[in-house]
Amino acid sequence: EPEVTQTPSHQVTQMGQEVILRCVPISNHLYFYWYRQILGQKVEFLVSFYNNEISEKSEIFDDQFSVERPDGSNFTLKIRSTKLEDSAMYFCASSEAQGKYFGPGTRLTVT
């Protein structure tokens, strides 16, 4: 069964550094998303991406964040200058129709 994959599974970075989280969505899906979950809190929407552009974004998704689909398979989330409060699980998801399919997540730890 096709699945969304994410790399790395765990990323440790120092405050102020740039990180890129990578995702490979399911191949025939057209909609891509990033969500995050701070430890012990709810899953929060960050951004959705369709037709090579952002279709919706939350207040969390400020100028420090950017997304890109650099080729036909990868979908990336970049955080330019990480803060301690960016520490969270970051989930990529993709969808074709109704259900969204989430990846296993990348645990980002900012020290």
Place this chain on the structure above:
Amino acid sequence: DAKTTQPPSMDCAEGRAANLPCNHSTISGNEYVYWYRQIHSQGPQYIIHGLKNNETNEMASLIITEDRKSSTLILPHATLRDTAVYYCIVRVAHNAGNMLTFGGGTRLMVKP
């Protein structure tokens, strides 16, 4: 999207049916009911969705009341691997790109 209310936690015996309720009294006519679950630290997993008819798939059944103000997700024979947080989400489904708004969900504990 309409607000949903779910009990914070439930227990279920292994092998028995787990019935997870959800209230969505302000649901509008074009909003669907979606269920997702999140097994500890994993990504959310889509389970099922419906508009007004009852739905069944290989994972679960979804029963929606006639007035659509509440629904029940049924796991017919719960296993230990069904221990997870279950989220009931109401949203308009015409655009697959719509974001999901996760609430607190119901933490289901399946016990041997």
